[in-house]
Amino acid sequence: xxxxxxxxxxxxxxxxxxxxxxxxxxxxxxxxxxxxxxxxxxxxxxxxxxxxxxxxxxxxxxxxxxxxxxxxxxxxxxxxxxxxxxxxxxxxxxxxxxxxxxxxxxxxxxxxxxxxxxxxxxxxxxxxxxxxxxxxxxxxxxxxxxxxxxxxxxxxxxxxxxxxxxxxxxxxxxxxxxxxxxxxxxxxxxxxxxxxxxxxxxxxxxxxxxxxxxxxxxxxxxxxxxxxxxxxxxxxxxxxxxxxxxxxxxxxxxxxxxxxxxxxxxxxxxxxxxxxxxxxxxxxxxxxxxxxxxxxxxxxxxxxxxxxxxxxxxxxxxxxxxxxxxxxxxxxxxxxxxxxxxxxxxxxxxxxxxxxxxxxxxxxxxxxxxxxxxxxxxxxxxxxxxxxxxxxxxxxxxxxxxxxxxxxxxxxxxxxxxxxxxxxxxxxxxxxxxxxxxxxxxxxxxxxxxxxxxxxxxxxxxxxxxxxxx
Amino acid sequence: xxxxxxxxxxxxxxxxxxxxxxxxxxxxxxxxxxxxxxxxxxxxxxxxxxxxxxxxxxxxxxxxxxxxxxxxxxxxxxxxxxxxxxxxxxxxxxxxxxxxxxxxxxxxxxxxxxxxxxxxxxxxxxxxxxxxxxxxxxxxxxxxxxxxxxxxxxxxxxxxxxxxxxxxxxxxxxxxxxxxxxxxxxxxxxxxxxxxxxxxxxxxxxxxxxxxxxxxxxxxxxxxxxxxxxxxxxxxxxxxxxxxxxxxxxxxxxxxxxxxxxxxxxxxxxxxxxxxxxxxxxxxxxxxxxxxx
Amino acid sequence: xxxxxxxxxxxxxxxxxxxxxxxxxxxxxxxxxxxxxxxxxxxxxxxxxxxxxxxxxxxxxxxxxxxxxxxxxxxxxxxxxxxxxxxxxxxxxxxxxxxxxxxxxxxxxxxxxxxxxxxxxxxxxxxxxxxxxxxxxxxxxxxxxxxxxxxxxxxxxxxxxxxxxxxxxxxxxxxxxxxxxxxxxxxxxxxxxxxxxxxxx
Numbered sequence: 001x002x003x004x005x006x007x008x009x010x011x012x013x014x015x016x017x018x019x020x021x022x023x024x025x026x027x028x029x030x031x032x033x034x035x036x037x038x039x040x041x042x043x044x045x046x047x048x049x050x051x052x053x054x055x056x057x058x059x060x061x062x063x064x065x066x067x068x069x070x071x072x073x074x075x076x077x078x079x080x081x082x083x084x085x086x087x088x089x090x091x092x093x094x095x096x097x098x099x100x101x102x103x104x105x106x107x108x109x110x111x112x113x114x115x116x117x118x119x120x121x122x123x124x125x126x127x128x129x130x131x132x133x134x135x136x137x138x139x140x141x142x143x144x145x146x147x148x149x150x151x152x153x154x155x156x157x158x159x160x161x162x163x164x165x166x167x168x169x170x171x172x173x174x175x176x177x178x179x180x181x182x183x184x185x186x187x188x189x190x191x192x193x194x195x196x197x198x199x200x201x202x203x204x205x206x207x208x209x210x211x212x213x214x215x216x217x218x219x220x221x222x223x224x225x226x227x228x229x230x231x232x233x234x235x236x237x238x239x240x241x242x243x244x245x246x247x248x249x250x251x252x253x254x255x256x257x258x259x260x261x262x263x264x265x266x267x268x269x270x271x272x273x274x275x276x277x278x279x280x281x282x283x284x285x286x287x288x289x290x291x292x293x294x295x296x297x298x299x300x301x302x303x304x305x306x307x308x309x310x311x312x313x314x315x316x317x318x319x320x321x322x323x324x325x326x327x328x329x330x331x332x333x334x335x336x337x338x339x340x341x342x343x344x345x346x347x348x349x350x351x352x353x354x355x356x357x358x359x360x361x362x363x364x365x366x367x368x369x370x371x372x373x374x375x376x377x378x379x380x381x382x383x384x385x386x387x388x389x390x391x392x393x394x395x396x397x398x399x400x401x402x403x404x405x406x407x408x409x410x411x412x413x414x415x416x417x418x419x420x421x422x423x424x425x426x427x428x429x430x431x432x433x434x435x436x437x438x439x440x441x442x443x444x445x446x447x448x449x450x451x452x453x454x455x456x457x458x459x460x461x462x463x464x465x466x467x468x469x470x
Numbered sequence: 471x472x473x474x475x476x477x478x479x480x481x482x483x484x485x486x487x488x489x490x491x492x493x494x495x496x497x498x499x500x501x502x503x504x505x506x507x508x509x510x511x512x513x514x515x516x517x518x519x520x521x522x523x524x525x526x527x528x529x530x531x532x533x534x535x536x537x538x539x540x541x542x543x544x545x546x547x548x549x550x551x552x553x554x555x556x557x558x559x560x561x562x563x564x565x566x567x568x569x570x571x572x573x574x575x576x577x578x579x580x581x582x583x584x585x586x587x588x589x590x591x592x593x594x595x596x597x598x599x600x601x602x603x604x605x606x607x608x609x610x611x612x613x614x615x616x617x618x619x620x621x622x623x624x625x626x627x628x629x630x631x632x633x634x635x636x637x638x639x640x641x642x643x644x645x646x647x648x649x650x651x652x653x654x655x656x657x658x659x660x661x662x663x664x665x666x667x668x669x670x671x672x673x674x675x676x677x678x679x680x681x682x683x684x685x686x687x688x689x690x691x692x693x694x695x696x697x698x699x700x701x702x703x704x705x706x707x708x709x710x711x712x713x714x715x716x717x718x719x720x721x722x723x724x725x726x727x728x729x730x731x732x733x734x735x736x737x738x739x740x741x742x743x744x745x746x747x748x749x750x751x752x753x754x755x756x757x758x759x760x761x762x763x
Numbered sequence: 764x765x766x767x768x769x770x771x772x773x774x775x776x777x778x779x780x781x782x783x784x785x786x787x788x789x790x791x792x793x794x795x796x797x798x799x800x801x802x803x804x805x806x807x808x809x810x811x812x813x814x815x816x817x818x819x820x821x822x823x824x825x826x827x828x829x830x831x832x833x834x835x836x837x838x839x840x841x842x843x844x845x846x847x848x849x850x851x852x853x854x855x856x857x858x859x860x861x862x863x864x865x866x867x868x869x870x871x872x873x874x875x876x877x878x879x880x881x882x883x884x885x886x887x888x889x890x891x892x893x894x895x896x897x898x899x900x901x902x903x904x905x906x907x908x909x910x911x912x913x914x915x916x917x918x919x920x921x922x923x924x925x926x927x928x929x930x931x932x933x934x935x936x937x938x939x940x941x942x943x944x945x946x947x948x949x950x951x952x953x954x955x956x957x958x959x960x961x962x963x964x
Contacts, residue, residue, distance in 0.1 A: 047692055050684070054695040061694050062534020092778055128531035128652035165477075167781055174481050181485065185493055190652070199644040200500040201653045207492040230779035239784035249794065251481065255488035262544030262633075264642035264655070267818045269496065271809040275801040282794050330808075334632075338540050338659040409632055410659045412692060499814050509831065547819045548829055606828055627831040643817055749831065752815045756831040 009096055015369045017096035018087050019447075021103035021152075022369055025083035026362055027444055028111040030437040032075025033355070035118075037433050040068035041426040047419045058122045066133050067121045072350050073131070073212065074142065075114045078179070079107065080358045081220040082149045085172050087365050088227050089156045092166055098155035106148035113141030127191045129201070131209045139187045143180065150176045167243035171223030174251060175216055182211045199265055210258030213346055214324065217354045218250060218317065222287060224361050225314050229291060232307040232364070233298035238290055246286035253279040257324065262337055277328030284321040287314070304381025309360025312388060316352035320345055323399070340415055341402025344395045351429060352391035359383070359436055366443060375442040379435040386432035394425025506645035509749040516648050519743045526740025529733045531652055533696065540656035541665045543746060545641035545753070546631040550609035552601040556622035562594030568619055569600070577611050602628070626756035638666035638746050640753045646746050661693055668745040675715070677738040678730050683720040699734035702726050839926070842919025849908055850886075850920065858928040865903070866896040869928035878964030879935045882921060883909075883943045884954055892955030907951060914940040 043064035046052050053059040082103070090097045097103075117134030120126060126133035134142070153176060157169070186208035189196045196204065230237040237243060256276035259269045291314050302308040323345040327333045336342070363380050367373050374380065401418025408414040505514040519527075530536070557565055566589050573582040581603055588600050601612050609625050616623045629640045642665045647653045671677065676687060682700050684691040700714070702722045712735075713727040722728060730738075749755050810816030813823060820826040832840060847856055853865035860867035868874050873882055873896065886909025893902045909917045914937040921940075925932035954962075 046694060050692055050694045052694075054697050057533075057698040060533060060696070060698075062537045065537045066534060094778070124532035126531070126534065128536070128654060130536075130657065165474075166779070170477070170481075173478075174485070177478075177481065178485055181489065185489065189493060189497060195651060196497045196501040197648070198500055198503060198650070199647045199653055199655075200496045201651070202647070202655045203496040203500065204493050205653075207488065211488070227779055230781070231777075237779060237781040239782040241784065241786045243781060245786075245790065248484070251484050252487075255485060256491065259492070260657070261818070262542060262641075264542050264644055264646060264817075265496070265500065266644070266810065266812070266814050267816050267821070268809040268812045269492070270818065271805055272491065274808075275805050278801055278804075279794070279797050282790065282797065285793075286790060330804075334544070334546075337544075338657060340658070343658060405659075409636075410662070412661070412688075413690065416692070499812075503814070545817075545819060550829075625831075627829055641817060644814075751830065752817050752826070754826075754830050 009094060011091070011368070012371070014090045014094070014096055015087075015365075016371065017100055018090055019369050021086060021097065021100050021107065022083045022365065023444055023447070024104050024107035025079040025086075025110075026366070026440055028107060028114075029076045029080040029083070030433070030440045032071045032079075032111075032114060033433045034430070034437050036068050036071030036075055037426060037430040039064050039071065041423065041430055043068055044419070044423040044426050047416070048423065057124065063122050063124065063126075066126060066130070067118055069346075069350075070117060070121065070131065070133055071114065072355075073217075074117065074134070075111075077217060077350060077354055077358070078146075079110055080362060081175070081217075081224075081354075082146070082153075084224055084358060084361045084365060085176070085220065086149065086153055086156065087369065088168060088172065088224065089153050092162075092169065092227075093156055093158075093160035094162070095156060095159035097152065098159060099152045102148045102152045106145035106152075109141045109148075110145035113138040113145065116141070129186075129190050129205050131212055132186055132191060132205065136187070136191060139183070139191065143183060143187075146180055146183070150180070166227075167237060167240065167247070168223040168227040170244070170247045171219045171226065174247070175219040175223065178211065178219065178251075179216055182208050182216070202263070203259065203265055203269060206258040206260070206263075211255055213349055214257065214320075215251065215254045217349055218254065218321075221313065221317060221354045221357045222246070222250075225291070225310050225357055228306065228310055228361055228364060229294050229314075232302075232310070233295050233300055235294055235298055238293035242286050242290045246283045246290065249279070249286065250283040253283065257328070260337055261328070261330070261334055274328045274330060274333075277325050280321055280325055284318055284325075288318050304384040306360035306364040306380075308384055309356050309363070309387075312384075312391075313353050313357035313360065316348055316356065316391060320348040320353055323348065335406035336402050337406070339402035339405040339410070340398045340418070341406065344398035344402055347398065348391065348395040351387070352395055355429075356384075356387050356391075359387070362436075363439075366440070370443055370447055372443075372446070374439050375446065376435070376439050379439055383432040383435040386428045386435070390425045390428035390432060392425070393428060394422050397421040397425060500644050503644060503648065505648065506643075506750045506752070509751065509754060511748075513748075515645055515748045515750060517743075517745070519649065520739060522736050522739040523743035524740075526736035526738070526743070527650060527654070529699075529737040530654055530740055533737075536654040536656040538656075538658060538660035538693070540659050540663045541647075541744065542642045542655050543633045543638040543640070543663055543665045544631055545629045545634060547604060548755075549602050549604050549628045549630050550606050551599050551626045551628050551756075552609050552612050552616070553597050553599045553624045553626060554616070554621065555597050555624055557594070557596070558620040558622065560619070560621060562592070565621065566592070572612075572615060577608060580605070581608065597624075624756075627754050629753070629755045633663060637663040637670070639669075639757070640746065640749065640755045642746050643750060643753050645750060645752070664741065664744055665746045666744065668742045669747045672742055674738050674742060677741055678714055678734060679716065681734060681737065682714060682716065682728060682730075686717055686720055696734070699731055699737065701729045701731055703729060838919050839923055841916065842921075842923035843927075845912065845916050846920045846923050849912070850924075853905075858924070858930075863903075865905070866894065866899070866901045868924050869930060871896050873959075874924050875930055875932045876964045877932075879921065879933075879939050880943060881959060881962045881964050883917070883935070883940055884947070884959065884962060886910075886912075886917060886920075887940075887944060887947055888951040889953035890955070890959070891953045892957065894956035894959065904953070907953070910951070914938075914944065 042059065043061055046061050086097060086103060113134070117138040120135045120138065121133050125135065127135065157173070186204060189204050190201055195201060226237055226243060253276045257273050257280065259265065259273040261270045261274065263270055295311060300307055327336050327341060327345065363374065397418045401415035404418065405415040505516070508515050560568070569585055569589060572578055581601060585601060592598060601609060603609055613623050613625050631641070634640070646665065680687040681696045683695050684693040703726065705725050705727050709727055710729050712729050714730065716728055749757055808818070808821055810821055816823065816826055820829065854860050854868050858867060858869040876882060885905065887907060889907035890905040893900055912920065918935045918937045918940045921935040924930065925935065
């Protein structure tokens, strides 16, 4: 420990203060990741044999697909993001986590909410809106949980001694502000007692979907990457100006994307979205420049470790952004509208970019927070390869299938072969997620066992003579 | 950036911009929209759904049909068609000669090849569409000249697009979804677009059979079967009135019949209520009218 | 442990920092260029927030132009256009006329008369002297504004006048106008109010 830091909290204490909240968040996240990928695999399998689950109304494709999507984002992505955010805030503030019980309670609320949401969708009571299928009760639980975690995060942030903000701060604070805003807006305008009338519902739904999947995951993913990439590369981030520029252009332009060109809405809405999509190239260029200049020449061999995860994840993000821009092209974007191409871009964003970045971050954080090494260190590299393979197989095949589908004017057989190959992608992701869950669960079990042993040892130990009553 | 409050405010304004633009503004502009007037008619659009069809929308939502089907037809452009309805006193050959004489006009220069090709094999059958152009002024000029020559013609507006005429006759507009909650526009076309399916496939029996076993209607269909919307029950003294006439390969065992549950009937009522075929001001086209009685 | 640690993750607990390189101008220039091109695109395709304009239409005029018209509707639409260009300047787009300039047409007994002969003479010959319209006296001069119009157009204008602003009278056909024009012959002289009253309707 640096002698100059003796008056500050030492990193080990900071990490230890995050232990229980992070385990609560990551444990549930890992579970939902596995279940979500399993449901997605099941959904993909039904394209091989449509009669597979015909008799079961719970597992019809129209339930599996939204359930899988929601579990991946609400069940895995957001809790994992929040856990990593809390740790990064604590580390950057060089202070212990403030009000650590709030995130623990919030994690439980959150996972309960996700469970209620999953059950509701499978029972056929989804709200009917993309990414908002959870019922009101679940939405309230999620909202309250998020706000509790945000309180803890902002409290930790305000403990900082260093007044100047690090670029990750901007991204993550904006994410903390944006999710409650978009989630409450979408729920109030769409799923409440007085929903907005007519096709405005679809417009708000598209706005929410884009801001959640593209903008929010980008804010968190890029913020996390900007923290870990310099740290792991051993070089400073290049540079404050580029990061600031990327941040502002991302939230300025990225938040206006989302309305499809052929939508049954007045022309100004899809035109504005297309306009914003073209301009999205600017933050993508800025982020690419930052990452390349920070990482290039770093003498670090990542060996399938978190550094590799982050590098691959950011590359996937740039690609996902480019796919988004491609689908907004005035003439050619129409070919891939309403095809698997859009689906491929969504999965690239959620799995190829975000899941990989956040798993890399978690692998970096957990050993420090728990105080001991990962139980299965080889799984890290294996998972990295499985996730990379999964991304290529899933996103590549669906993107190609989407283009074929578009060129053949949505003929039903056009994308079938691609769809069947995409099942392999889901399988690869599922296997990787099992490895991830294994690491987290065994770590949790080890910690709980150690805790139990300490408690039992304390109970069994003889009382100090001063405590014995005469 | 050191001034936390200024940064927060700037982020608030930036993020709030999209909130204002894509939530508040559409809620005001589209959320307060009223019914649209159908062109050249006193009727309003959209047509009110029956109670059964309204319940059917909830069945559609509950089963996640929007995961594979969209309800939004797109349009790429619009064209004007000049259709001959009566040659008056002229004979077809005279008419062809007349049209040939128009080729020298500069305003028709762009379409002379089309006109020539259309009239080459024309033997005088009526009605005949002789000109299709995206220049309305040219179509009007042609119609004026035909009128001056004593020939009766009609100028029709036609919507053009990849989705048209396979799945509809015009693009979907906001007015089509005025009464829907939740609006099920969909985002992926694994199956066909359903915006106008009520006009395209108006047979309730076909719809029920297709839901029961999609392979009956479409071989190699990727659509899962919705058997759970139907009841397979023992045949009573006589077959039920609603029993489906299922082909042999998909029929249940002997002595059993397939009867749709209320959800299936509601869903089919909803599908049959899905129409996007009335000309509106924002999506004009000339509907093909059948002969007046 | 330290070998693995060094290769997979820097064990330094130092927090990352960011450099303070100078701002690159090129990216700002590219952003501004794209913004400009984007606004041009928006101008061309958005219909400027009009709730009625959907793609492929890009302006209100274009949408209006592409409205399909059935026979009578087209006739009236053209009559309206011609009226607003030729007659509306003096008689008002709302048909209420302007004091000292032109009498009203809305509710005017001259417009609503059953036959069209008298009415058609006014634009075809012009008018001078006094005329009583809806109880008021008008003493003005009107040029023969209808001479330059075709039979069809004048018929359309008169039909439009007779069916707008609350007026409900029969249509005027191009044949009617042709007959009246032939009857007037060449070099028409402006009629005056007295003459007009004696003319058959």
